[in-house]
Amino acid sequence: xxxxxxxxxxxxxxxxxxxxxxxxxxxxxxxxxxxxxxxxxxxxxxxxxxxxxxxxxxxxxxxxxxxxxxxxxxxxxxxxxxxxxxxxxxxxxxxxxxxxxxxxxxxxxxxxxxxxxxxxxxxxxxxxxxxxxxxxxxxxxxxxxxxxxxxxxxxxxxxxxxxxxxxxxxxxxxxxxxxxxxxxxxxxxxxxxxxxxxxxxxxxxxxxxxxxxxxxxxxxxxxxxxxxxxxxxxxxxxxxxxxxxxxxxxxxxxxxxxxxxxxxxxxxxxxxxxxxxxxxxxxxxxxxxxxxxxxxxxxxxxxxxxxxxxxxxxxxxxxxxxxxxxxxxxxxxxxxxxxxxxxxxxxxxxxxxxxxxxxxxxxxxxxxxxxxxxxxxxxxxxxxxxxxxxxxxxxxxxxxxxxxxxxxxxxxxxxxxxxxxxxxxxxxxxxxxxxxxxxxxxxxxxxxx
Numbered sequence: 001x002x003x004x005x006x007x008x009x010x011x012x013x014x015x016x017x018x019x020x021x022x023x024x025x026x027x028x029x030x031x032x033x034x035x036x037x038x039x040x041x042x043x044x045x046x047x048x049x050x051x052x053x054x055x056x057x058x059x060x061x062x063x064x065x066x067x068x069x070x071x072x073x074x075x076x077x078x079x080x081x082x083x084x085x086x087x088x089x090x091x092x093x094x095x096x097x098x099x100x101x102x103x104x105x106x107x108x109x110x111x112x113x114x115x116x117x118x119x120x121x122x123x124x125x126x127x128x129x130x131x132x133x134x135x136x137x138x139x140x141x142x143x144x145x146x147x148x149x150x151x152x153x154x155x156x157x158x159x160x161x162x163x164x165x166x167x168x169x170x171x172x173x174x175x176x177x178x179x180x181x182x183x184x185x186x187x188x189x190x191x192x193x194x195x196x197x198x199x200x201x202x203x204x205x206x207x208x209x210x211x212x213x214x215x216x217x218x219x220x221x222x223x224x225x226x227x228x229x230x231x232x233x234x235x236x237x238x239x240x241x242x243x244x245x246x247x248x249x250x251x252x253x254x255x256x257x258x259x260x261x262x263x264x265x266x267x268x269x270x271x272x273x274x275x276x277x278x279x280x281x282x283x284x285x286x287x288x289x290x291x292x293x294x295x296x297x298x299x300x301x302x303x304x305x306x307x308x309x310x311x312x313x314x315x316x317x318x319x320x321x322x323x324x325x326x327x328x329x330x331x332x333x334x335x336x337x338x339x340x341x342x343x344x345x346x347x348x349x350x351x352x353x354x355x356x357x358x359x360x361x362x363x364x365x366x367x368x369x370x371x372x373x374x375x376x377x378x379x380x381x382x383x384x385x386x387x388x389x390x391x392x393x394x395x396x397x398x399x400x401x402x403x404x405x406x407x408x409x410x411x412x413x414x415x416x417x418x419x420x421x422x423x424x425x426x427x428x429x430x431x432x433x434x435x436x437x438x439x440x441x442x443x444x445x446x447x448x449x
Contacts, residue, residue: 105139122190123147132384202269214388226252228435229331230373235344241386242335260300263311293317310334318351325371341375341392369402393424419443
């Protein structure tokens with residue numbers, strides 16, 4: 001049952017008990033404008049919080065909370081001299097109760113499967129992303145205080161707090177959607193809330209092919225590389241779909257393998273049975289108790305993993321990840337923020353230096369060249385579409401430079417991925433591990449074994 005249906009049910013129950021008048025009082029020839037309704041809603045909204053106080057958090061279950069809120073809203077409306085039609089009253093009861101028990105104007109976007117991201121820039125501006133394109137909505141919060149109450153509801157549900165002492169919070173909703181909040185004094189334009197929605201039905205490789213993110217040939221090659229235990233790095237900018245692609249690549253891991261996933265906030269949705277999910281923990285209010293991605297990577301090595309999948313490498317854990325790839329943990333997967341395959345290697349090199357060891361540049365590059373087999377670069381295009389732009393093999397070292405060769409590259413004239421004609425060196429490794437590649441993947445029509 002939806003929230004609105006539960007609210008209507010609570011309304012009817014309250015009316016039957018006589019706690020809310022079941023008739024609508026309306027003065028003759030009086031109506032409210034849209035702005036008037038908004039002002040009235042804001043007044044009732046504030047009065048409700050003043051009147052209920054801590055009772056909002058003392059309700060033993062959701063039904064009791066709904067009944068309490070609907071009853072109080074009805075009493076406030078009955079006490080008001082403002083004339084309301086039945087339609088106006090019903091709408092306001094639902095909207096105010098939704099604000100108190102849910103996430104206010106964000107509820108409809110959270111329930112909309114076409115919305116992938118919600119961006120709140122202060123109380124007056126709510127933007128959403130659909131099909132990769134950002135658009136401004138007509139919805140708004142009634143005030144900055146209203147927005148802060150919704151934010152408090154989100155962060156308190158995961159045991160976090162937001163105030164001047166802790167003005168930034170990363171959290172996630174019950175469905176796994178990722179939430180970031182930053183409030184004044186760090187934000188000069190009011191509270192800023194960003195929600196990246198968690199897909200209830202995660203994309204499959206067939207979905208990505210249908211959307212043009214990659215071709216069937218590239219999907220076949222990636223499936224073989226993951227199945228055959230190649231170490232794959234997914235590279236891309238913010239919002240390009242790195243985690244989505246990583247989730248699809250993870251689906252190619254054989255079901256008999258023991259998989260350990262490590263993430264800042266859990267987003268991966270693997271369908272294999274033997275999966276252990278680890279999530280980093282931020283410091284508590286006193287600044288203690290933090291568990292970093294690097295801590296989890298180190299611990300994962302003691303858990304007998306066949307595959308280690310890291311949601312995003314962004315710090316000193318890069319060194320531990322490379323060492324794991326070089327010490328028998330083949331078939332590991334991870335993502336990194338970078339705009340090109342070569343940039344991804346430079347970022348890895350910088351992050352290894354963040355580990356605090358004074359390592360020679362050549363030693364770091366040798367570690368990278370030895371650990372990684374494939375880099376998959378993904379980009380977001382101007383029309384909002386997300387496409388794989390490069391499938392690149394890490395070949396080895398030539399002097400001080402890591403050698404790369406593109407196997408597939410996006411052709412902007414042909415509007416698609418095309419093979420470069422290069423036969424990757426890792427084909428021989430796949431053949432040794434019993435993984436055969438379909439014919440024609442590299443333009444030659446031969447089955448490489």
